[in-house]
Amino acid sequence: MIHSLADVQSSKIGFDTRIWQFCVVLKNAVIGNQCNICANVFIENDVIIGNQVTVKSGVQIWDGARIEDNVFIGPNVTFTNDLHPRSGNIDYECKGIILRKGCTIGANTTLLAGIEVGEYAMIGAGSVVTKNVPAHSLWFGNPAVCKGYVTISGEILDFNFKDKNGLKHKI
Template identity: 60%
Template structure:
């Protein structure tokens, strides 16, 4: 289901995926099956989203970001793709950020560019992730640090 108040330009969207109102999906984005893209999201061109991914409201997925299967992205999570942004100056290639399968990112977390978040990792709400997150770990804080569960 693609809501009629969204602007979805991609034809690379899997069966059973829902894209809600006020979303923009650019033409070369790839989105898997059975995903839920909530309202007010933007998905750029050089983006790959796996199967059964949930992206809550207010998230922008910029060029260079890959999200594997069964990932949860909480509301207003902020991704970045340029370590030294300047107006009207773009890198030749954006840094690649990968969110591995079954990871979860809490509301309002910020993910700096070039980061890999491992399988089954948990990023706490509001965390600022400045370096890779190991699989099966939980990180919280600013900067995000691993905690024991």
């Protein structure tokens, strides 16, 4: 379903994907199956989004972004793709962001150009991510730092891989 007030220029939109009002999806963007692209989202040309991805309202996804399956992107997450932005600079080096399968990006997080967030990692709301985030790790803060680990289902573990009940998990 593409809302009548969305501007979707791409023909590469997967089955059962919903794109809500006031979204702009440029011509070369690729969006997989069963995604939910909420209102007021901008998706640039060189962006690939996998299957069953949720992008909440107010997100802009710039060239070079690669988003794998089952990723959750909270409202107002900021993607960047240039470490040294200057107005009018046509020779900038685009450094895309990679979000691996199943990761979660909390609301109002800023992702700096060139970083990768590992599979099933979780970024807390309001964080500024300045470096790569390993799989299954929990990061938050400004700058974001590792605060523990998470299971595939999102259960938070301490640095010894124990949950709140003291049960040790393998990840």
